[in-house]
Amino acid sequence: MFRNILIPTDGSPLATVALDAGIAFAKEAGARITVLTVMEPFHLFSTDAEQLASTKEEYEAFSRQHAGEILADAAARSERAGVPCGTDQARSHEVYRAIIKKSEDIGADLIIMASHGRGGVGALIIGSVAAKVLTHSTIPVLIYRKK
Incomplete structure (x- = not known):
């Protein structure tokens, strides 16, 4: 059913656990994965251009x-499991949009990602990348939540 899975990661411990779960899922499904890391652009206001x-x-x-280190680790984990893996990195102010765009670019049929499960004020202030991907994605999204 799923043949091309996108797994975005920020390299955090929870995202790494979700990556491992995604690799195991892909192996079971006979799917390939693409691991994506999205870096936010530089944010500093200064009058000194230099x-x-x-x-x-x-x-x-x-x-x-x-x-690069996060992606190299992900590729090694995938290789050890015998799961075909591609990696990519992107830079975007809107991480969720970069994830969705990558899923479209590679023709992914599933996104597997972690959610830190922030609720209440934390979710309102910080926002949840996972929630935004869920809201805007046109393909299924499997969320791995912290227990």
């Missing part, structure tokens, strides 16, 4: 490196 450029470059280099 400082801003330098700080932005450092942030972008660090975030690319960090995303």
